[in-house]
Amino acid sequence: MSAGRRLPLAGTIAASRLALAAAWGSSSSSSSSSIYYPHQASEWMYDSKTIAMKVEGCVWTTTDDNEDVGCMQDGSNDGTTYWYQMAMCRRAQVAYSVYAADSSSATCTTGTFKGTYVTQDGLAEFAYLMGTYDSYSPISEEKVGDLPMCEAGSNGYYLSVGCANDGSFTIDEFSDQYCLKRVGTYSYLNDINNIFKNYFHSCYKIYSSQTDASVAYSTAGALISGSKSCTALDNPLCQNTERINSQAKSTSSLASTGHSFMNFNVANRAKYLLGSLCLVGSVIMFLGILFTNRRKRRAMMHRKMRASRARRSSSKRSTSRGVESSRRSKSRTPGDSSRSRSKSRARSSGRSSTDKARSSSKKRISDDEGGVYA
Numbered sequence: 001m002s003a004g005r006r007l008p009l010a011g012t013i014a015a016s017r018l019a020l021a022a023a024w025g026s027s028s029s030s031s032s033s034s035i036y037y038p039h040q041a042s043e044w045m046y047d048s049k050t051i052a053m054k055v056e057g058c059v060w061t062t063t064d065d066n067e068d069v070g071c072m073q074d075g076s077n078d079g080t081t082y083w084y085q086m087a088m089c090r091r092a093q094v095a096y097s098v099y100a101a102d103s104s105s106a107t108c109t110t111g112t113f114k115g116t117y118v119t120q121d122g123l124a125e126f127a128y129l130m131g132t133y134d135s136y137s138p139i140s141e142e143k144v145g146d147l148p149m150c151e152a153g154s155n156g157y158y159l160s161v162g163c164a165n166d167g168s169f170t171i172d173e174f175s176d177q178y179c180l181k182r183v184g185t186y187s188y189l190n191d192i193n194n195i196f197k198n199y200f201h202s203c204y205k206i207y208s209s210q211t212d213a214s215v216a217y218s219t220a221g222a223l224i225s226g227s228k229s230c231t232a233l234d235n236p237l238c239q240n241t242e243r244i245n246s247q248a249k250s251t252s253s254l255a256s257t258g259h260s261f262m263n264f265n266v267a268n269r270a271k272y273l274l275g276s277l278c279l280v281g282s283v284i285m286f287l288g289i290l291f292t293n294r295r296k297r298r299a300m301m302h303r304k305m306r307a308s309r310a311r312r313s314s315s316k317r318s319t320s321r322g323v324e325s326s327r328r329s330k331s332r333t334p335g336d337s338s339r340s341r342s343k344s345r346a347r348s349s350g351r352s353s354t355d356k357a358r359s360s361s362k363k364r365i366s367d368d369e370g371g372v373y374a
Contacts, residue, residue, distance in 0.1 A: 044114055048100035051207035051220040054108050055200035056095040056116060056237040057167020059230070063091040064120035070150025070160065072178055089178065091149075092161040092169060094119045094126040095230060095237050098220070099203065104210060108203035116238040117227035123147070123161055123169060123192070125226065133219040134206070138199045144192065147171070150179040157183055167237055168193045 045051070063069050071089035099112040119126050124144050131140030148159040148171065160179045162172030169192050173183040207220035215221045230238035 044100050045215050045220065045224065048102060048207070048215075049104055049209040050101050050106045050205060051215070051218075052099045052101075052106035052108055052112075052203045052205045053096045053200070053220075053223070054099070054203055055196050056097060056239075057196075058123075058163035058169045059093050059095040059118055059167075059235045059237055060090055060163045061093050061118055061230075061235065062120075063089055063093070063122065064226075069122055070177075070179060089180070091122045091179075092163050094123060095167075095235065096200070096223070097239055098224065104208070106203055106205040106208075113239070113241065115241050116230045117224060118230045118234075118238070119223075119227050121226065122149070124149070126223070129222045129226065130219065133217075133222050137219075139192075139195050143195075147189070150174070150177070152177075153186070157186075159186055161189075164188070169196075 063071065069089075069091050071091075095116060095118045097108075097116045098114045099106070099108045100114050101107055101112045124141065124147070127139045127144045128141040130137040131142075147161050150158055150160040153159040153173065155173075157173040157175060158177060158179050159171055160174060162170045162182065162185070164170050164185070169189040171186040171189065173186045175181045175183050206223065207215055207218040212218040232238055232240050
């Protein structure tokens with residue numbers, strides 16, 4: 001953080017308080033609770049008697065002061081703003097949860113939880129604010145002032161403060177001059193991590209109405225005014241408030257309703273599709289059976305026709321034969337019949353005479369044979 005920005009920090013907070021109160025037309029009696037922060041923390045901040053925090057860990061997220069932390073400049077010489085490059089600039093930030101209570105003792109419980117916040121200017125800004133507004137702070141600018149902020153290293157890579165997977169602070173290596181492409185871990189900041197583990201991972205008081213004149217000039221006011229809110233959707237180290245959880249539940253219920261509605265539509269579509277397929281299949285089967293029976297009927301009709309034709313032809317033949325025989329019998333005359341009878345009689349008499357002659361000749365032969373032997 002630049003020196004010109006650090007010096008008038010308290011004056012800037014007070015001036016913003018007066019300017020915003022005048023802009024919103026607030027009266028003097030309510031001006032103490034009219035400070036507007038992007039995370040909307042003014043109401044509970046000025047109504048609380050004690051405010052405490054608990055550091056969650058290191059979060060790799062966007063930064064506010066791009067030029068001072070080694071990012072690309074905010075604008076070019078022709079006035080063009082590289083907003084897309086500014087949005088991509090990220091640095092190691094401190095994520096901490098804030099707890100506020102109406103009592104004089106600081107407690108970090110679910111009932112006093114107000115939200116999780118993330119610094120905007122890195123670990124150095126957090127250490128500077130803690131050392132400036134808290135005389136008993138275990139961390140200050142002197143302990144982190146020598147840490148590299150996207151500076152060229154001896155091995156060809158750029159070094160800058162980074163975050164490990166467990167939320168601890170490290171020195172990481174980057175391949176580009178703006179420290180956007182991480183290569184790996186260079187070293188671990190064990191001394192800094194031990195300070196956070198021993199002091200800030202438990203409930204640490206940053207404001208008390210008994211010792212601080214105003215919350216605007218306390219450690220809580222300085223930290224929260226320079227931070228932005230953070231949720232579990234942004235980073236797993238961040239925690240959701242009750243308002244966000246309720247909205248998430250309503251959104252999830254709407255999403256589940258929409259999902260079930262979509263599933264219902266899909267089920268109906270599947271039913272309609274199956275019904276259509278069954279209908280088409282039944283039509284195809286009906287047509288197949290119809291054509292098959294038609295063929296069978298045709299074959300049976302042909303057989304019947306052939307049988308009937310055969311019967312008709314046989315009956316015609318029998319009738320024609322009977323007619324012919326009757327015609328023949330009718331065409332014969334009485335003379336013909338008598339002639340045929342006389343012929344038959346002559347034949348029979350001729351046969352009898354020949355038989356008699358044969359028998360008489362046999363008798364003669366037998367008599368002659370008997371006379372010879374005598």
